[in-house]
Amino acid sequence: MSDSDDTRSSPDMRRLYALAIACEVVVIAALxxxxxxxx
Amino acid sequence: xxxxxxxxxxxxLVWIVWDGLRRTKDADKVEGYFLANRSLPWWAVGLSVMAxxxxxxxxxxxxxxxxxxxxxxxxxxxxxxxxxIILSVTLVPFFYRARVYTAYEYLEKxxxxxxxxxxxxxxxxxxxxxxxxxxxxxxxILSIMLGWNLTLTILAIGLPTxxxxxxxxxxxxxWTDVKQMAVIxxxxxxxxxxxxxxxxxxxxVADALHVAGAAGRMNTVDFTxxxxxxxxxxxxxxxxxxxxxxxxxxxxxxxxxxxxAKSVDEGRHSLLMSAFxxxxxxxxxxxxxxxxxxxxxxxxxxxxxxxxxxxTIERSGRxxxxxxLEAEFAQAFEVRxxxxxxxxxxxxxxxxxxxxxxxxxxxxxxxxxRARAAGLVREIxxxxxxxxxxxxxxxxxxxxxxxxxxxxxLPVGLVGLMIAAxxxxxxxxxxxxxxSLATASVIDIYRxxxxxAKTDAHYLVVSxxxxxxxxxxxxxxxxxxxxxxxxxxxxxxxxxxxxGSLLGVFVLALVFRRATGHGAFVGLLAGMALVATxxxxxxxxxxxxxxxxxxGVVGVVVAGLAVSxxxxxxxxxx
Numbered sequence: 001m002s003d004s005d006d007t008r009s010s011p012d013m014r015r016l017y018a019l020a021i022a023c024e025v026v027v028i029a030a031l032x033x034x035x036x037x038x039x
Numbered sequence: 040x041x042x043x044x045x046x047x048x049x050x051x052l053v054w055i056v057w058d059g060l061r062r063t064k065d066a067d068k069v070e071g072y073f074l075a076n077r078s079l080p081w082w083a084v085g086l087s088v089m090a091x092x093x094x095x096x097x098x099x100x101x102x103x104x105x106x107x108x109x110x111x112x113x114x115x116x117x118x119x120x121x122x123x124i125i126l127s128v129t130l131v132p133f134f135y136r137a138r139v140y141t142a143y144e145y146l147e148k149x150x151x152x153x154x155x156x157x158x159x160x161x162x163x164x165x166x167x168x169x170x171x172x173x174x175x176x177x178x179x180i181l182s183i184m185l186g187w188n189l190t191l192t193i194l195a196i197g198l199p200t201x202x203x204x205x206x207x208x209x210x211x212x213x214w215t216d217v218k219q220m221a222v223i224x225x226x227x228x229x230x231x232x233x234x235x236x237x238x239x240x241x242x243x244v245a246d247a248l249h250v251a252g253a254a255g256r257m258n259t260v261d262f263t264x265x266x267x268x269x270x271x272x273x274x275x276x277x278x279x280x281x282x283x284x285x286x287x288x289x290x291x292x293x294x295x296x297x298x299x300a301k302s303v304d305e306g307r308h309s310l311l312m313s314a315f316x317x318x319x320x321x322x323x324x325x326x327x328x329x330x331x332x333x334x335x336x337x338x339x340x341x342x343x344x345x346x347x348x349x350x351t352i353e354r355s356g357r358x359x360x361x362x363x364l365e366a367e368f369a370q371a372f373e374v375r376x377x378x379x380x381x382x383x384x385x386x387x388x389x390x391x392x393x394x395x396x397x398x399x400x401x402x403x404x405x406x407x408x409r410a411r412a413a414g415l416v417r418e419i420x421x422x423x424x425x426x427x428x429x430x431x432x433x434x435x436x437x438x439x440x441x442x443x444x445x446x447x448x449l450p451v452g453l454v455g456l457m458i459a460a461x462x463x464x465x466x467x468x469x470x471x472x473x474x475s476l477a478t479a480s481v482i483d484i485y486r487x488x489x490x491x492a493k494t495d496a497h498y499l500v501v502s503x504x505x506x507x508x509x510x511x512x513x514x515x516x517x518x519x520x521x522x523x524x525x526x527x528x529x530x531x532x533x534x535x536x537x538x539g540s541l542l543g544v545f546v547l548a549l550v551f552r553r554a555t556g557h558g559a560f561v562g563l564l565a566g567m568a569l570v571a572t573x574x575x576x577x578x579x580x581x582x583x584x585x586x587x588x589x590x591g592v593v594g595v596v597v598a599g600l601a602v603s604x605x606x607x608x609x610x611x612x613x
Contacts, residue, residue: 024318028318
């Protein structure tokens with residue numbers, strides 16, 4: 001991983017942010033599916 | 040408790056203290072003691088961030104919440120991943136570039152000394168008290184469940200933590216956090232496995248979850264927008280977002296974790312670990328609680344989980360009434376057990392609807408008997424908190440559900456592991472808080488205001504003494520807090536007044552160039568006053584506490600900008 005004094009996020013970091021959001025959407029969708037399935 | 044369980048708990052304590060004491064590398068200078076010379080890998084820092092957030096109150100309270108109210112509490116964390124990304128983009132690089140020890144040090148660089156000092160003192164007051172509560176809450180539960188002496192339980196949790204935190208500083212805190220997370224997750228997985236294996240042979244996991252769903256325990260996502268409801272998708276995503284921004288961005292107990300990382304990017308990675316794993320972890324904790332609920336559908340639970348009140352009533356003139364209620368409860372349980380089995384094995388929509396109706400009626404009957412038992416508690420023990428219910432369980436009983444299951448139903452060895460996990464959850468949070476309290480005391484108050492020009496060796500000694508002081512202070516608060524349920528609420532309330540407002544000051548610092556030191560200082564006070572008004576005024580009291588955080592931010596920004604427009608900007612502010 002790169003170290004930098006730059007306050008801006010690197011392209012790798014930006015991809016990780018996008019992945020974190022995608023992961024949250026998938027987790028919430030899975031939780032919603034669990035509710036639909038078992039309620 | 041069985042000898043094997045004692046050995047497991049003892050081995051855990053010895054292992055953690057030994058590991059903490061040998062982690063003294065770089066702890067001979069103040070920067071090494073408080074920040075590990077900014078040298079730790081992201082994964083260790085990330086686990087430390089998660090261990091700090093997951094206290095024993097979370098572990099025991101959340102499983103109880105899962106039992107009594109189901110999975111809806113998971114929504115509380117929906118704002119967390121977004122908060123972590125916002126912090127990674129904004130505050131984390133600013134803190135690193137400013138080379139600060141504390142979040143509040145940055146406020147002096149941006150505004151002035153009085154804003155920094157006020158923020159730091161608010162943190163010290165709030166966290167100093169809450170650290171005592173973090174020790175007291177599990178100590179009270181464990182002492183009641185296992186018949187241990189309360190003061191000794193507080194000391195058993197507090198003293199080992201103080202010892203290794205004082206000697207090893209942040210290195211000891213971080214590396215013990217890593218191991219404590221392993222104990223917590225290992226214990227949880229083992230408990231979930233034991234719960235699944237404990238289901239009746241004719242009930243599958245899917246059947247069990249269907250029954251839990253019928254009882255409203257699988258309500259994972261609720262899109263209703265209602266500010267009076269605490270746990271909805273929107274309150275979690277928006278209110279929770281502000282809470283998590285405040286907690287991870289402005290609370291020194293968390294800021295200090297990621298300031299120890301090797302670089303800006305490693306600090307960001309450590310926060311993103313929570314973005315990926317926190318919601319699944321909390322879902323697992325809640326699932327453990329839901330499975331305990333299912334377990335007690337087929338195995339009789341106690342009528343009241345906090346047995347202290349049952350014993351008080353047994354000694355009173357109403358003992359016969361209580362025993363009659365217990366007989367009624369046993370009968371109602373048998374009816375519900377049959378209804379649960381019928382629902383689990385029902386096939387076809389019509390049969391399932393009928394079985395569901397019978398189950399809900401039986402569950403309501405059981406709740407009605409519990410409500411009468413809670414009425415006896417109010418009458419005989421005078422505990423008015425038994426007026427409130429979480430789901431179908433009296434509110435104060437919720438924290439006793441999981442420990443009751445652990446101590447009475449788990450096999451030998453696993454009981455010790457779960458008690459060790461509760462200890463680990465408490466100790467990991469306490470260690471991080473003691474470490475951060477010492478840092479704020481020494482860096483923001485002692486070195487900055489009281490004794491500015493001393494040697495590094497002098498500040499190191501003072502830092503260790505400060506850690507010991509806060510540890511002893513927390514244990515003393517814990518002894519008093521344990522006997523005063525309302526004090527715990529006061530401490531939590533104070534924290535919520537302070538969190539949103541402190542975030543507001545950082546928003547002023549980062550977003551509004553024209554904000555001045557006077558504006559930030561007055562804004563912080565005004566924001567706290569606004570949140571206190573909203574929390575206590577009869578017309579707004581019903582607004583859920585998660586919304587207090589955005590309200591605090593708005594209050595600080597509006598008041599701060601208004602005052603800033605009336606005052607000149609300090610020259611030299613960065």
